[in-house]
Amino acid sequence: MKNYALIIISSIILFCSCNDNSKKENKSYTLYVGTFTNNESEGIYSYTFNTNTGTLSNKKLAAKLTDPSFLIISPNKKYLYSVNKIEKSKNSNGAVVAFKIEENNALKQINNTPTANAYGCHVGISKDGKYLASSSYGGGSISVFNINENGALLPNPQFINHKILDTLKIAKAHASKFTKDGLFTADLGLDAIKRYQLKDNKFIPAEQASINLPDGAGPRHFTFNKNKNILYVINELNATITVFKKDTKGNYVELEVKNTLAPDYKGQKSCADIHLSNDGKFLYGSNRGENTIVIFKVDADTGKLTLVGRESVHGDWPRNFALDPTNKFLLVANQKSDNITVFKRDSEKGTLTFLQEVKTPTPVCLEFLDL
Numbered sequence: 001m002k003n004y005a006l007i008i009i010s011s012i013i014l015f016c017s018c019n020d021n022s023k024k025e026n027k028s029y030t031l032y033v034g035t036f037t038n039n040e041s042e043g044i045y046s047y048t049f050n051t052n053t054g055t056l057s058n059k060k061l062a063a064k065l066t067d068p069s070f071l072i073i074s075p076n077k078k079y080l081y082s083v084n085k086i087e088k089s090k091n092s093n094g095a096v097v098a099f100k101i102e103e104n105n106a107l108k109q110i111n112n113t114p115t116a117n118a119y120g121c122h123v124g125i126s127k128d129g130k131y132l133a134s135s136s137y138g139g140g141s142i143s144v145f146n147i148n149e150n151g152a153l154l155p156n157p158q159f160i161n162h163k164i165l166d167t168l169k170i171a172k173a174h175a176s177k178f179t180k181d182g183l184f185t186a187d188l189g190l191d192a193i194k195r196y197q198l199k200d201n202k203f204i205p206a207e208q209a210s211i212n213l214p215d216g217a218g219p220r221h222f223t224f225n226k227n228k229n230i231l232y233v234i235n236e237l238n239a240t241i242t243v244f245k246k247d248t249k250g251n252y253v254e255l256e257v258k259n260t261l262a263p264d265y266k267g268q269k270s271c272a273d274i275h276l277s278n279d280g281k282f283l284y285g286s287n288r289g290e291n292t293i294v295i296f297k298v299d300a301d302t303g304k305l306t307l308v309g310r311e312s313v314h315g316d317w318p319r320n321f322a323l324d325p326t327n328k329f330l331l332v333a334n335q336k337s338d339n340i341t342v343f344k345r346d347s348e349k350g351t352l353t354f355l356q357e358v359k360t361p362t363p364v365c366l367e368f369l370d371l
Contacts, residue, residue, distance in 0.1 A: 094119030140171030
């Protein structure tokens with residue numbers, strides 16, 4: 001009798017376990033898509049992404065907005081922030097819009113707050129959700145907002161002007177990210193990553209105020225490894241990835257430089273986005289012009305890169321791409337061909353296999369809601 005009861009209990013446990021695994025395999029996530037609205041787009045779109053099949057479905061207009069070209073979700077997954085182009089107001093023609101993510105992942109606007117200078121091309125948010133930085137390519141500046149407990153952006157953001165940092169080059173702030181060390185901003189025009197530290201609720205130049213790259217490199221986006229001791233920068237203008245390592249003083253020093261393009265490619269070059277896989281084993285970068293995703297294997301000990309290969313994006317002008325929350329798939333926003341392409345990712349080799357595409361007008365930013 002005891003053995004019979006044990007068999008029944010074991011069967012129930014096994015059934016529940018299998019059922020739970022099935023749910024995980026078939027879990028769907030919401031994908032928000034930022035766009036340029038000079039084509040047929042009306043703003044931010046949402047899709048449902050199936051992690052079992054790699055399919056995108058249930059397309060919706062989540063928010064009607066002008067040029068929401070970059071999006072980011074708050075660390076607590078309650079809010080979404082988007083850049084927004086507006087009619088010129090005082091000293092700015094840009095704003096950042098705060099949305100509350102509601103039931104069924106609908107977006108409800110909280111507020112729309114002007115930036116301190118020009119229209120932004122990127123937004124980054126601190127891990128505690130208290131600060132948001134909007135980088136302005138055209139204005140060569142950063143607007144740093146305080147965020148209220150209800151997700152609203154407070155007015156009068158801190159204005160950080162990169163134009164005063166160099167009299168020979170033209171500042172073009174492109175992307176900002178927060179770490180425990182402070183704020184990092186890639187300035188494509190100044191060929192540098194500028195560093196800031198928090199003091200008295202203001203961001204001031206850090207001890208290593210500038211991580212310099214060669215003239216004409218054009219740093220656009222960057223990412224850190226899990227321990228934040230390796231920094232990977234993708235350079236738009238000279239089509240390279242520069243690897244920096246953090247030294248004992250907390251400064252980032254150059255470790256190596258890798259080309260992103262095939263040796264025989266002679267066309268237009270314009271690198272865009274860069275991402276590490278969640279396990280830190282592979283690094284991916286997008287090549288506009290060549291229209292490929294370049295793949296590198298990451299050395300676990302040194303952080304150095306070894307080329308794996310390149311995969312066609314099956315579209316034109318891959319501005320931004322994203323790994324889904326399971327890291328089994330990689331999705332690419334192809335701006336000029338109006339499509340999002342989906343690839344299956346081999347977690348052991350890092351390689352990509354094209355699965356399908358969905359038509360979306362002028363997609364430029366992909367952001368998954370990982371609940």
